[in-house]
Amino acid sequence: MAFGKGCHLHLIDGSAFIFRAYHALPPLTRKSDGLPVGAVAGFCNMLWKYIEDAKGADAPTHAAVIFDKGSHTFRNDMYDKYKANRDEMPQDLRPQMPLTREATKAFNIACEELAGYEADDIIATLARQAREAGGRVTIISSDKDLMQLVGGGVEMFDAMKNRAIGVEEVEAKFGVGPDRVIDVQALAGDSVDNIPGAPGIGVKTAALLINEYGDLETLLERAGEIKQPKRRESLVENADQIRLSKQLVTLDPQTPITFTLDDLEIREPLVETLLEFLNQMEFRTLTRRVAEKFNTEPPPAIEVTASTDAATPAKDVPPITPENYVCIRDAETLTQWLDQARARGWVAVDTETTSLDEMQADLVGVSLCIEAGQAAYIPLGHSTGEGDLFGGSERAEGQMDFDAALALLKPVLEDASILKIGQNMKYDFKIFARNGIRVAPIDDTMLMSYAMFSGLHNHGMDALSDRYLNHQPLPIKELIGSGKSQITFDKVAIDTATRYAAEDADITLRLWQQFKPRLHREQVTTVYETLERPMVPVLADMEMAGVKVDAQVLSRMSNAFAQKLAGLEDEIAQIAGTPFNVGSPKQLGEILFDQMGVEGGKKGKTGAYGTGADVLEDVTTLEDVNPQAAKLAARVLDWRQISKLKSTYTDALQTHVNPDTGRVHTSYSIAGANTGRLASTDPNLQNIPVRSEEGRRIREAFVAGPGMKVVSLDYSQIELRILAHVADLPEMKQAFKEGQDIHAMTASEMFDVPLDQMTPDIRRQAKAINFGVIYGISGFGLARNLRIPRAEAQGFIDRYFERFPGIRQYMDDTVGFAKEHKFVQTLFGRKIHTPEITAKGPAAGFAKRAAINAPIQGAAADIIRRAMIRMPAAIGGLPATMLLQVHDELIFEVEEGAVDDLITVARATMEGAAEPVVKLSVPLVVDAGQGASWAEAH
């Protein structure tokens, strides 16, 4: 068919596909020879998805993937610095470039490139030709440089966001229509492509000017009329540079291509060629999928030479097929399965229960998997239907006796020669522990993923299965529903439950087979084995122990807060002249800024006024200008504080007291925080108030049992000490060695004030700077924190860098490392990936600061983890229990007579926790406190 009216041309920006694929996926290599193929794999998946998605009503009649060829184009001849600051292509991406062309051809899609021109120019040329022939064009890309082509039958499509980009979207981005986009780009320039533009003028200003003067030439001619001196000078002085910039950003619609639109007609994939290519690449899943789609057998998989590693995946991993799962209903079958586990030396295990709260959950069933595809489910606590009016439902038929099954499982689960593999093992560990079984030894795929991929993605099973097995597990929602009508797992029919539960064990085993050898390749085996995996039993025991909370104390506080809130609400209504919901920032903002006339209200992206504490605090200072508003803001601040304490703490904590134990059992996520820190949930016991006097009293409700004391030990300034060590700051190290006040020392160095003349205010500023450095300081941030002018804050920072030159070095080195490797590392080898480090725009700033902070925060997290892992053995002989961790603090419950001994032993464990792996050049110091409650101990 000749291209003409009614035809629809799709132009895919090939380079964009490749780079997106490269950055979205972890570095994947071909099993047989180690060839890097991650980007090719992603590229093929995207292409396949594109083909599948492009079918249907608005299907293209013609399509092509357009690539860049070489790096030298006619633009380099116009301007030698064009794209000069681009990083070199990553080592492992280069060999993949030709493969992406091959892939395109294998899919039987036209594949075009042209020396001396960019893909964008070819796209422009084809788009022009297609329009002239009366057809429509869709460009599959989100690149802003292509937006100038939009309009008149040409639109773009962002495949990532699944969103069309038409004239409106272009206008939203550039503030002008597509026909003026190049004018705006010429003025604004582009740091990524090294387009100079007009210094000091960005997209916003450029759009403003173009809209005022009509077009770029008119603007340049009449630049002298511009009132703002900076803009005027920038335009007048750089007119030539701006005209050059326009030439650089303008796409060439007349590239000398040697093919025609007719050559791009859609063709069906040649199934054999395509399967052959995919098989050569060893993309098993995609090969299988494509084969399935065309109802044909996939070619035999390429033989991979056997590795010595026990956990190398089987050569032919069978597909995940729930129909093949076994339901174990008798002792004989169970024994057979357990014998297989003994013979193999490992077994994947998963538990099903009635609740997500491990302390309340009853065991409903156990699933096992010994080899990919071979999984079984042992139903143990299923009941029939909904039960009768009296709530009693009967035990379902066809289940083994609960105790008999556990008696068979116990010796295997506790057998030192059989590895138990789980996903989020802490959960199953606790369930079994509450049934008298201490599971050991273990491996945990969630923690393996965390050790290897922290910062790249989550580590939940659904995400891992999707990403590494290309399989979407049966959602639990389909079994138990959601919301109000949700049922517990014991009510699920055993057949359905078998498919779901056995699949989880199957997936876990497959993930483990993939991850286990990879831990070595990613060089995080030690991290996994010494910092992640051993946390499971330690945390499980802490969580099961729980902390004693006096609900009566909390209840009394709640009542007192309720009264206070009611009083404040009356007062607030009176000042406002009308009652309103004080808890609604929206209503508060309208009253404060619209009705009461406070000026300077700033609306956020949702159009609501910001009413955060800092904003309200500013309003309270308006006593002279707007006394009513000042008073209102002050009362709202009081209300907010009390309301927070009541709802989040005194009310909520009471509901978390376990009826069986009378204690509060938090849950720590080991793989939650990117940096290696733990996170505490349900309830969060890592953010119990302490900074305000009023809030601190909540800690009085955290008490010790009779004859016991609460003991708290916390690292003093651990992050600053780590900073002093890693950044090699001699003055700071010396100060720590001498046990000096570190903030006072910093202040003295920075402001030339002798220590004996130090004032609290100067020390406070130095303290803020010390913390700022850990967070990846910026003038803006410090200025806001200290409420001083930005220039002054910048002055402080400059001076700090002068006095402690190691800091600057550390920051530059860390960011440089992150850019090169896409991750940063702690002293203990923990990797934190920083994929955003090469982002442009504001994301780059975030990524930089996060990269600077991560090794410090992460090392502190590593150290306290090491202390916690050693703690049970260290305090083993003492009547003491470790209960809580709050990032740099450990809380124990100890018999009164053993308090001093506990402090001695625990302190030594914490202070020596970095050794012997890391010998810090600063001492670690631990402060201790004790008392009847956490409030007294802290």
Added chain:
DNA sequence: AACTTCACG
């Protein structure tokens, strides 16, 4: 479900 606010280190 997204956004805002605020509690902690």
Added chain:
DNA sequence: GACGTACGTGAAGTTC
């Protein structure tokens, strides 16, 4: 006056 900014979390409440 290109952009928007301290790092890392979780929970509760309101709004859509």
